[in-house]
Amino acid sequence: AQTVTQSQPEMSVQEAETVTLSCTYDTSESDYYLFWYKQPPSRQMILVIRQEAYKQQNATENRFSVNFQKAAKSFSLKISDSQLGDAAMYFCAYREGGSNFGNEKLTFGTGTRLTIIP
Amino acid sequence: DTEVTQTPKHLVMGMTNKKSLKCEQHMGHRAMYWYKQKAKKPPELMFVYSYEKLSINESVPSRFSPECPNSSLLNLHLHALQPEDSALYLCASSQVQGKGTGELFFGEGSRLTVL
Numbered sequence: 001a002q003t004v005t006q007s008q009p010e011m012s013v014q015e016a017e018t019v020t021l022s023c024t025y026d027t028s029e030s031d032y033y034l035f036w037y038k039q040p041p042s043r044q045m046i047l048v049i050r051q052e053a054y055k056q057q058n059a060t061e062n063r064f065s066v067n068f069q070k071a072a073k074s075f076s077l078k079i080s081d082s083q084l085g086d087a088a089m090y091f092c093a094y095r096e097g098g099s100n101f102g103n104e105k106l107t108f109g110t111g112t113r114l115t116i117i118p
Numbered sequence: 119d120t121e122v123t124q125t126p127k128h129l130v131m132g133m134t135n136k137k138s139l140k141c142e143q144h145m146g147h148r149a150m151y152w153y154k155q156k157a158k159k160p161p162e163l164m165f166v167y168s169y170e171k172l173s174i175n176e177s178v179p180s181r182f183s184p185e186c187p188n189s190s191l192l193n194l195h196l197h198a199l200q201p202e203d204s205a206l207y208l209c210a211s212s213q214v215q216g217k218g219t220g221e222l223f224f225g226e227g228s229r230l231t232v233l
Contacts, residue, residue: 033219043226104174105163111159
């Protein structure tokens, strides 16, 4: 079974600084997706960034970027120019690729609570 | 429309009550999900429907009964729940495996309290 590990239960960063959240995963598959989701206190799960395993180039979305190391099974999230609105729980998540019926599950890590210090 | 809409947002029920949670999406997604989330924990998968057929049941107790009446709607029927079932219930939808970009779209959740 696939597992996703986030070793940092809590992180804090000064406003406007950069922070990196860590994630490692375990899988025997070669085709899969990785995601970072954000869940603010308002509780809705919001997609921050996605990475397809077959793509070597690291994904970026404005201030958010990932460092995807496929061989090491590592998928860290870097937030640049941190803003107060970035405060939330961040979940790393894994989903198998392919087209097998019944394999649609999204597996989450335990989450990292990010605090932004004004 | 990129929304997943869940109703009700809050629900309080007794252990003998029967209630339902509802979820709706109009993104043309053919996979829909129920997740349960306890405070400060990640969401835990309960059920997945793919093309309106139940594809995954993560050994959920029978007091939770899912239903997918059509490709846009997903219900979770609740009966004889226990206080430990109190949690945030999240609905999500996505393209099925092998299509789209893989991400799940989540609703805001239904906060359930069982007395």
